[in-house]
Amino acid sequence: MAGTEGIVDIENEATQGTMEESSTERTSDKFDIEWVDRPNEPDRATVSNIKNKARRQNAFVKLKKEKRKVKRSKLAVRIKTELRMGSDAPPKKEPHTIDSLREPDHTVVEDEDEELEQEEATDSYAAYYSKSYVPKLLITCSDNPHSKTIAFIRELCRIIPGSEPRWRKRSSIKKMVKSAAKEGFTDIIVVNEDKRIPNGLLVIHLPEGPTALFRLSNVRVCKDIHRKFQEISPHRPEVILNNFRTRLGRVIARMLGALFHYEPEFKGRQVCTFHNQRDYIFFRHHRYEFKTEFKKVKLRELGPRFTLRLQWLQQGAFEGDYEWVLKRHDMETSRRRFFL
Secondary structure (H helix, E strand, O other): OHHHHHHHHHHHHHHHHHHHHHHHHHHHHHHHHHHOOOOOOOOHHHHHOOOOHHHHHHHHHHHHHHHHHHHHHHHHHHHHHHHHHHHHOOOOOOOOOOOOOOOOOOOEOOOOOHHHHHHHOOOOOHHHHOOOOOOOEEEEEOOOOOHHHHHHHHHHHHHOOOEEEOOOOOOOHHHHHHHHHHOOOOEEEEEEEEOOEEEEEEEEEOOOOOEEEEEEEEEEOHHHHOOOHHHOOOOOOEEEEEOOOEHHHHHHHHHHHOOOOOOOOHHHOEEEEEEEEOOEEEEEEEEEEEEOOOOEEEEEEOOOEEEEEEEEEEOOOOOOOEEEEOOHHHHOOOOOOOOO
């Protein structure tokens, strides 16, 4: 009996040992599944499952390096194929952005639209674009403006030759429209402010409209970008209106373009750009400088810079029906829907 009991004890110890070894193998296998880097699975999901912060950061850095390596190899292959095939090379793929994935809009204007050309030949800005008058602007602001608003108006007057700044003197906008039309002004710009910062731009075309209100944001005067407003020369600048694709966008582009003289003075080498992107209109003011005998061109920003967002468009000179009004909760239902 004693011998048999000893044999049973030895068998139990052997089975326990095999069970412990198998359990350690399973845990080690599980450990390998979690932590061993697999070359076929360098995705973000596996990295995010790592619990240890230091190892997770190292795995993420390794993942970024692999992605950059693959990107560089693809670029090298594409360059080689372009050099080898020349004009027969396959075209570049367009990146998927919010602009490229824009929702279809029936108001988007083609390059040559005869119906639109006929409409623009008889609209409020037809006389300007036929060069029958020179624009003359009245620029004012709300009552008791602060220093940043005053500096912004001063720089606008430097950018737009032929503009005249005036104090508001607590007069209403309708009175200003009547008096400015009698004095021969063609447009009025009213700069609104809130909390000592310019936050609105009202543009009125005289004598019969239209009128547009823009939300003004990200205002940087010359001082904010380490420039002096004296650098802005009195020459008439060139005006670039970019990416206004719909009928509403064409109206806004014509309104903004009609604020400047139609014959720029190229001697001043100054350019004003209104770039529309996702219904935000970015304004920049540059001077281009030539280097090494007109072979290289350098852009120098003069300021100011700001961003506009259209709030509403009215038919008359601060009166009449509204052609378009931004209703955020009803109209901004998709990130890929734009109106300009």
